[in-house]
Amino acid sequence: MRKTILLLAACLLMILTAIPGLGLADQQPAKLTLYEGPKTMQTSGDAAVSVNGYDLFVYDVMVNHEHIWNANTQPTTTPMAYFDFEGTVRVRIEMPGLSQAVESAVVQPYAWGIVPEVKDGAVSFTITEPGQYTVVFNGSVNKALHLFANPLETDVPDPNDPDVFWIGPGEWAMDAIALQDNQTLYLSGGAVLHSIISVANASNVKICGRGLIDGSDYPAWNQAGSYARVPIDLNRAKNVTVEGIGIVNSNCWNLNSFSSKNVTINNVKIISGRQNGDGFTFQSCTDHLVTNCFARTWDDSLVIKNYAGSTKGITFKNVQVWTDLAQSMEIGYETDKGMTLDPEISGVLFEDITVLYNFHKPVISIHNSDDAFVHDIAYRNIVVENAFMQGDNGNNKELIEMTLQNSSWSTVRDEFGSIDDVTIDGLTVLNTLDGKVPRSRLSGIGEENRITNVTLRNVRILGEPVTTLKEMKLSTDDYCDGIVIE
Amino acid sequence: MKRFFCLILALLLAVPCMALCENAEEIETIVTVVTAPPQTKPERPPCFPDPADDYIPLPETENLAQGKPVLSGAHTDVYVIKNVNDGKTDTYWESKGFPAETLFDLQGTYAVSTVAVCLNPSSIWEPRIQEIAVMVSLDGENFTQAAAPEKYEFDAASGNRVRIDFEQTQAAFVKVIFTLNSAARTGGAQAAEICIFE
Numbered sequence: 001m002r003k004t005i006l007l008l009a010a011c012l013l014m015i016l017t018a019i020p021g022l023g024l025a026d027q028q029p030a031k032l033t034l035y036e037g038p039k040t041m042q043t044s045g046d047a048a049v050s051v052n053g054y055d056l057f058v059y060d061v062m063v064n065h066e067h068i069w070n071a072n073t074q075p076t077t078t079p080m081a082y083f084d085f086e087g088t089v090r091v092r093i094e095m096p097g098l099s100q101a102v103e104s105a106v107v108q109p110y111a112w113g114i115v116p117e118v119k120d121g122a123v124s125f126t127i128t129e130p131g132q133y134t135v136v137f138n139g140s141v142n143k144a145l146h147l148f149a150n151p152l153e154t155d156v157p158d159p160n161d162p163d164v165f166w167i168g169p170g171e172w173a174m175d176a177i178a179l180q181d182n183q184t185l186y187l188s189g190g191a192v193l194h195s196i197i198s199v200a201n202a203s204n205v206k207i208c209g210r211g212l213i214d215g216s217d218y219p220a221w222n223q224a225g226s227y228a229r230v231p232i233d234l235n236r237a238k239n240v241t242v243e244g245i246g247i248v249n250s251n252c253w254n255l256n257s258f259s260s261k262n263v264t265i266n267n268v269k270i271i272s273g274r275q276n277g278d279g280f281t282f283q284s285c286t287d288h289l290v291t292n293c294f295a296r297t298w299d300d301s302l303v304i305k306n307y308a309g310s311t312k313g314i315t316f317k318n319v320q321v322w323t324d325l326a327q328s329m330e331i332g333y334e335t336d337k338g339m340t341l342d343p344e345i346s347g348v349l350f351e352d353i354t355v356l357y358n359f360h361k362p363v364i365s366i367h368n369s370d371d372a373f374v375h376d377i378a379y380r381n382i383v384v385e386n387a388f389m390q391g392d393n394g395n396n397k398e399l400i401e402m403t404l405q406n407s408s409w410s411t412v413r414d415e416f417g418s419i420d421d422v423t424i425d426g427l428t429v430l431n432t433l434d435g436k437v438p439r440s441r442l443s444g445i446g447e448e449n450r451i452t453n454v455t456l457r458n459v460r461i462l463g464e465p466v467t468t469l470k471e472m473k474l475s476t477d478d479y480c481d482g483i484v485i486e
Numbered sequence: 487m488k489r490f491f492c493l494i495l496a497l498l499l500a501v502p503c504m505a506l507c508e509n510a511e512e513i514e515t516i517v518t519v520v521t522a523p524p525q526t527k528p529e530r531p532p533c534f535p536d537p538a539d540d541y542i543p544l545p546e547t548e549n550l551a552q553g554k555p556v557l558s559g560a561h562t563d564v565y566v567i568k569n570v571n572d573g574k575t576d577t578y579w580e581s582k583g584f585p586a587e588t589l590f591d592l593q594g595t596y597a598v599s600t601v602a603v604c605l606n607p608s609s610i611w612e613p614r615i616q617e618i619a620v621m622v623s624l625d626g627e628n629f630t631q632a633a634a635p636e637k638y639e640f641d642a643a644s645g646n647r648v649r650i651d652f653e654q655t656q657a658a659f660v661k662v663i664f665t666l667n668s669a670a671r672t673g674g675a676q677a678a679e680i681c682i683f684e
Contacts, residue, residue: 029514036522052515090513165533169520173528175576178609178642190520194528198610227576233610 030087031152035190035210038171046097047079047145051089056081057190061248062216064273064298064324065142067359067390071222075273075298082148082246082269084189084210085130089149093123093135097143108134109320109354110385110430132269132294132320134356141357146296148269150210150244157186157208167191167209173217179205187211187245200235207232208243216249220274228252228276234260242268250277254297257282259308269294273324280316283307284338288314296322296356300330304348306372308338311345316353323358329382331374332367333409335417343372343417351380359388362401364427366419369405370412374419381426388433399429400440400474404449416449424454429461437461437473444479451479457486537607541645544602545683551660552681555591562674570680575606581674586664588680592657595624599654600683601633601662605646605676613641616675617666620650622657629661637666646678654684 030052037043037057044058060077079097095102101121107114112133116125123135130151136144159166163183169190177197179185182204187193189210194217199205213231221228231247234240234257246269247254254270254277257263263285270279270293279295281303282288293316295301301321304311321328329350336343355363363384368374384399391397404416432438438461444450456474459466466472469485476483530536551571558567558581565580570588579588592598601620605611620633632655638648660682664675 029516031516031518033518033520035520038522038528039525040527052513052517054515054517054519088513089515165531167531167533169522170525171528172531174530174534175606176608176610177534188520190522192528193531196610200610200612225577 028087030085030089032089033084033152033189035083035188036169037190038169038192040171041192044079044097046077046095046143047081048094048096049079049081049145049147050092051083051085056083059212059248061271062273063271063296067325068392069325071275073275073298078143078146078271080146080148080246080248080271082150082189082210084150084152086152088126088128090124090126091133091147093145094121095123095137095143095145098137100138102137104138106136108136108356108385109383111354111383131292134320134322146269146271146294148246148294150267153189153210153244157184157206159186167193167211169211179207181205184208187213196229196231196233198233198235199237199240200233201237203238205237205239206241206243207245208241210244212246212248214249215251218251221252222275226251230254230256232256234258234263236260238262240264242266244268246270248272250274252276253278253281254295255280257285257288259284260288261286263288265290265293267292271296273298275299278303279321281305282311282314283334284309284311285314286312290316290319292318294320296324298325300326300328302329302350302353304331304345305334306336306338306340306343306345306370307334309340310343310372311348313347315349315351317349318352320354320356321358322356323360325360327361327365328355328358328363329353329379330365330367331377332365333369333407334411335368335372335374336370337411339411343370345372345374346376348377349380350378350382353379353382355382355384355387357386357388358384360390361392361396362389362398363387364400364424366402366422367407368403368417368419369407369410370417371415372417374417375421377422379424379427382424382428384427384429386431387429387438388431389438390433397438398441399438400424400442402442402451402454404445404451404479405443416445418444418449419451420453422454424456424459426458427456427460432462435462437466437471440472440474442474442476442480442483444477446479449479450481451476451483453482454480455484455486459485537643538645540643541607542647542649544647544649544681545600547683550592550596550598550682550684551590554593557589558587565676570677573679575604575678578606578676578678580676581664583674584665584667586675588662588677590660590662590680590682591626592660592682595656595658597654597684598622598632598657598660598682599652601650601660602679602681602683603638603648603650603662603677604679604681605640606678607642607646609642611640611642611646612669613639614667614669615639616664616668618648618650619663619665620652621661621663622655623659623661624656626659629659630655632657635663635665
């Protein structure tokens with residue numbers, strides 16, 4: 001009998017220790033790297049965030065809740081914090097900046113499956129994976145917290161390397177940084193850099209770290225006395241890596257690449273709320289890979305255009321998008337701004353994209369507004385958590401829009417191109433503004449300028465599978481062929 | 487003996503239960519805190535020494551051009567002529583083609599001896615060559631050449647500025663004439679500031 005009792009107790013102990021959720025299976029302590037904010041700045045008064053009991057520095061960064069273009073728009077702010085970790089950490093959030101006590105909270109992307117605990121106005125939840133987490137309070141996106149939980153840093157550049165510019169924690173300012181061949185700029189966590197970084201006609205360049213590039217020291221680019229200061233601007237660059245940093249408060253576009261090749265962008269976080277604050281925007285580029293990134297923008301979030309030649313081989317994978325203005329995944333409108341011979345945009349893949357919110361224009365859009373041949377475009381596993389497109393005065397609020405027509409951004413006005421071979425495989429829409437399936441639209445412009453071979457499959461909207469174009473509310477015109485949904 | 491086994495059993499069960507409670511409140515953590523240096527204002531990153539020490543020096547006398555009436559021909563886009571003597575090097579004038587003339591009314595007669603042409607000192611302005619000449623006049627109609635056309639190199643390492651010294655000359659009007667700009671992307675002359683000194 002005694003042996004049986006002991007045996008049962010031992011078994012129970014083994015079972016309990018094997019359950020991961022109890023935290024007993026993994027005896028390894030969490031590893032956590034925290035970054036003090038610059039002494040010249042104060043942590044946000046809107047949010048207090050701690051991880052495993054350790055306080056984070058919280059930044060107030062510009063965002064914009066005005067969901068229609070306004071040349072003189074005034075952004076507001078939302079809290080943002082970041083840290084690095086490995087293991088299991090418990091996040092605790094208090095929101096003194098809200099007018100009401102926190103009664104509910106949601107962690108996005110919903111795919112994390114996190115159900116936060118809300119108790120006495122504080123929100124708590126556990127995370128085990130590095131990634132980007134957005135917390136929305138009391139059912140309102142006002143003061144939503146963006147929490148960037150980075151993996152622990154590896155391969156930190158050697159500060160003594162003569163080709164390494166090593167910027168430590170603190171607040172720094174200089175007009176501009178021009179990186180040359182084989183140079184690395186390291187921006188440490190805890191650093192806030194007021195500057196712009198240019199990589200022009202240079203190769204083998206790296207920009208990395210955990211710090212922030214902050215454009216708040218300049219007015220919006222279109223205001224009197226100001227001008228566009230793109231935080232990271234790649235111009236005819238080759239073999240460039242951008243990794244780990246954040247870009248906030250830009251006064252124009254955020255991460256721009258023009259006629260560049262072999263660019264890898266990983267774990268870069270963009271939050272912008274000012275005029276023309278496009279996120280990742282590439283013109284006439286080849287072989288760009290964007291992974292594990294975040295873009296909350298007040299203009300197109302992920303953008304591909306042709307400014308001087310063709311585009312080929314662009315992949316966005318595992319990217320979270322929050323589009324306060326314009327489109328989430330935009331190809332166009334400019335598809336031949338440089339008026340080159342036989343322009344194309346091809347080999348483009350958007351995969352594992354989560355659109356946290358789109359408040360304005362189409363989520364998926366190809367606006368072939370010049371004369372390019374746009375083809376071999378794929379969208380795989382696109383999850384739109386909140387498709388809240390308001391459009392402009394009732395227009396441009398489609399879920400999917402592909403068009404061949406002139407626009408105010410057209411350069412080539414007397415010729416048109418075509419769109420061919422587009423696949424949307426895996427499109428899930430969880431919420432819409434009116435609880436209905438949003439409309440989609442495909443429109444060619446002539447017998448020689450058609451939209452052809454567009455395949456949609458594995459589409460679910462508002463919990464229901466969508467298997468016909470009618471259910472999809474997808475309209476086509478006489479210049480569309482081979483438009484199917486499976 | 488029975489009590490002993492009960493005690494053992496209780497201990498065995500208590501260990502995971504206590505650990506479970508601790509997990510909810512406190513997770514064992516190895517923390518690294520990256521601290522910020524003492525600062526009272528944003529500073530220039532130490533890895534980028536201030537290049538101003540290597541800038542071409544300008545006379546310390548009054549810049550006679552600043553804020554004075556200035557004319558030019560057509561300009562490119564938004565880069566209007568008033569930018570050329572507004573005292574700021576982050577705004578600039580760009581002509582539409584060549585030759586490009588800028589005409590300054592000094593609103594008085596001065597013994598001028600130096601003209602400086604400045605671009606934005608930022609290193610993102612790639613090196614370029616501009617060909618520049620200077621002419622002076624007392625009445626705004628009859629001009630004499632103070633500095634013949636010459637090619638000048640603009641480089642951020644020296645402040646993206648050039649200094650044109652010439653024999654001291656009485657002048658009420660100064661004309662700065664551009665005939666070339668090697669920068670690939672421009673179709674005209676460029677100047678963030680044109681300065682005139684005695």
